[in-house]
Amino acid sequence: MITWNRRREVLSTLDHMAALPDAAPIIVVDNGSADGTADAIARRHPGVTLIRSPRNLGAVARNIATERIATPYVAFCDDDTRWEPGALTRAADLLDAHPGLASITGRCLVEPDLREDPITPELRDSPVPGPAWLPGPALLGIMAGLTMLRADAFCQVGGFSPRLWLGGEEELLALDLAAHGWWMCWSPDVVIRHAPSPARDPRQRRRHGIRNTLWTAWLRRPVTGAVMHTFDVLSGAPKDAATAGALAEALRGLPWVLRERRVVPAEVERGLRLLAAPRRAGRARRYVG
Structure with a gap:
């Protein structure tokens, strides 16, 4: 814990x-x-x-x-x-x-x-x-x-x-x-x-969540998959300061991301492609709040 x-x-x-x-x-x-x-x-x-x-x-x-x-x-x-x-x-x-x-x-x-x-x-x-x-x-x-x-x-x-x-x-x-x-x-x-704690900052959590999912996509997915995931995340996120901050942090991290990039095997990427539609349709991964 x-x-x-x-x-x-x-x-x-x-x-x-x-x-x-x-x-x-x-x-x-x-x-x-x-x-x-x-x-x-x-x-x-x-x-x-x-x-x-x-x-x-x-x-x-x-x-x-x-x-x-x-x-x-x-x-x-x-x-x-x-x-x-x-x-x-x-x-x-x-x-x-x-x-x-x-x-x-x-x-x-x-x-x-x-x-x-x-x-x-x-x-x-x-x-x-x-x-x-x-x-x-x-x-x-x-x-x-x-x-x-x-x-x-x-x-x-x-x-x-x-x-x-x-x-x-x-x-x-x-x-x-x-x-x-x-x-x-x-x-x-x-x-x-x-029992979700009231002692949390949802905007900061959202900022980190967007930044980290973008970093993960570019660290592990082939270029096409990373581009598709980036589009899905940013198109579904509120157009506000938290999202802008997340994108700025993600871009600042791009040099180390590219240095440490290791693309997952093709079968893993196929699974991620299959997950794209249900993730877009679901409520759990909408970066709101």
Whole structure:
């Protein structure tokens, strides 16, 4: 679990996670909170492994936590997401049974009315072709707070990129897993609740999300696919300062993006092309707010 300046949310989430019958060890990285979060965790949950980062590392904090685990799998959890009882065990059982599987992403129910997250149709009805042994629809993306990963696979691709920091950072990781021959899938029986924290800046998250998806496209997709994705993202985004800032940041990063560019195999790109239409039609990837 990673957290930053959300003491109330993280304590409530830890109360829930520590009481699960799955009895999984918990590691929390405090990303340099200034509200006493780390001290509060240490007092209330002394059994939790607490890593105090002096600064906000974003998603890279998950890499640091993964280096400390002694289990074959790692389940990510945000400070406003809670795995339901038994969900961790079900995800681990699926990874046990399928050694070619890198990750299991669960079904997200959004509080307070427990409606399915808008991303659900894209996951449940994924058009990505996969082998017959997959225990669920094949994916080319994950949602970090809803996913358990095989630790070896995560480390093989280098974890989350420090370049992307936070916001859509999972996309690059997933493409690298697919490029290395790993499979990812969705399971409706692995359930996670999400209570979106009010302590977030949706415009900054959108800015980072647009920037990171553009960087990922140009880092990993052939030119035609990258151009198509860039057009889809920018045509669907609000024409405002946040979008303009995201585009400016993306352009400033172009030199390192071109230096580090590694195009995914053709079969991965074919899967991404199949995903383009449902992503355009869905609500989950509209950069609004």
